[in-house]
Amino acid sequence: MLDGAMLFVKDLEGMTAFYRDVLGLQPVEETRLDNWVEFRGNGVRFSLHAIPTAIASGIHVDSPPRPREQSSAKLTFTVQDVDGTLKRIEQMGLPLLHRPWGGTDAVDPEGNVFALSAARGKESGGNPHGF
Numbered sequence: 001m002l003d004g005a006m007l008f009v010k011d012l013e014g015m016t017a018f019y020r021d022v023l024g025l026q027p028v029e030e031t032r033l034d035n036w037v038e039f040r041g042n043g044v045r046f047s048l049h050a051i052p053t054a055i056a057s058g059i060h061v062d063s064p065p066r067p068r069e070q071s072s073a074k075l076t077f078t079v080q081d082v083d084g085t086l087k088r089i090e091q092m093g094l095p096l097l098h099r100p101w102g103g104t105d106a107v108d109p110e111g112n113v114f115a116l117s118a119a120r121g122k123e124s125g126g127n128p129h130g131f
Helices: 012-021 082-091
Strands: 004-009 036-040 045-050 075-079 096-098 104-107 113-118
Touching: 004 012, 012 036, 012 045, 082 096, 082 104, 082 113
Parallel strands: 004 045, 075 113
Antiparallel strands: 036 045, 096 104, 104 113
């Protein structure tokens, strides 16, 4: 069983703000370090780990970011309002990826592709695919 997931990020503060303010994740202040932010979840830990400065300085992130679709993993986050969250992400100028099977994936500020699903017992905000 999966215990947690972590993303290496160039801009820890910016990415923390995105996952906190847009997806509603709650940072755990007790475990926070200069290069680490962990978020509260429902049984699964999600964390952001800053890429060391010497390496991060050589990484360029386009604006808007180019989706990194060649990654071997894609995370899925539960939100109360899938359509509202997708609209907010799009209004930020971040890409949405409309899939041929009817789903829509989102892209965070550093290009990580992720999916959204409706919180159990909640409507998906009108999305007939539930994500």
